[in-house]
Amino acid sequence: MRRAVVLGIGNTILTDEAAGVRAVEALERAYRLPENVLAIDGGTSGMEMIEDLSNLDFLIVLDVVKAGVPPGTVVKIAGDEIPIFFRQKLSPHQIALPDVLASLELLDTLPKEIVVLGVEPVSLELGMEMTPTVAEKIPALVAMAADELVSRCYALEALTAPVG
Helix, strand or coil, X not given: CCXXXXXXXXXXXXXXXXXXXXXXXXXXXXEECXXXXXXXXXXXXXXXXXXXXCCCCEEEEEEECCCCCCCCCEEEEECCHHHHHHHCCCCCHHHHHHHHHHHHHHCCCCCXXXXXXXXXXXXXXXXXXXXXXXXXXXXXXXXXXXXXXXXXXXXXXXXXXXXX
């Protein structure tokens, strides 16, 4: 059976840095995922994610991204852009994910396909609330993640209208 993971990463005490975690939470509220799709709140996790991310067919990473676009812009990074994205350090948690992916590559268990869906942050300052600009993009990230799964034949059942 083909396996997929939707991984929300970020630090929920650094304002917009929480976007990935909040997006994966919203995805779980909006959709019943099939048993071969796992939604993970990765927070600032690191190597403990290796088992969950090994030998996947598809990995979606939800995160904030520094893509040099206006704050609040939603971004998709895929294919050859992925290694470039992970060379740029946005925040402390991004040290962990590149290490996990490098370890998976060494173990020859790297996901077959990886897509990063993110939003350009306004602020990464200490704070429990995302900026309104980024918070309003959570439904778009959820919709993009759902579309990515459906386009790869993972069946989702909508529970509610996607909300942030």
